[in-house]
Amino acid sequence: MKAQSWSRFYLLFSAAGLFPIALSYGVAPAGVLPAVLDVAIEGTDLTHIFRAVMGLYLAMIVLWILGAFRPELTRAAVISEVVFMFGLAFGRVLSILQLRTDFPEFVFDRCEFTRER
Numbered sequence: 001m002k003a004q005s006w007s008r009f010y011l012l013f014s015a016a017g018l019f020p021i022a023l024s025y026g027v028a029p030a031g032v033l034p035a036v037l038d039v040a041i042e043g044t045d046l047t048h049i050f051r052a053v054m055g056l057y058l059a060m061i062v063l064w065i066l067g068a069f070r071p072e073l074t075r076a077a078v079i080s081e082v083v084f085m086f087g088l089a090f091g092r093v094l095s096i097l098q099l100r101t102d103f104p105e106f107v108f109d110r111c112e113f114t115r116e117r
Contacts, residue, residue, distance in 0.1 A: 004071065007078055011068040014081050015061045022061065026054025060084055 024032045029050040030041040041047060060080065067077020 022057035
């Protein structure tokens, strides 16, 4: 498989994975987010913030899809996807460090197979 094909698959896979997440943030944040993330959405300000996040995610998805189908945009789309994902990972690491949570316990405590039944 050529590098161009792998890049195309990678961009489309990332776009498909991010699309439902983007919609969950913006379409009905007061209904979806409390159930999924245990976050209470109160007031219009927080709703607008989550809809702005949805807009950012959808804009990234558009770039990735364009990069998958237009060879002149593939490189920029892959770079933006990598930076986007590293940004998410970096934010998660900062969150874990800020909470001073022991990482292995944090991960395994949330796994279904370690919970007492």
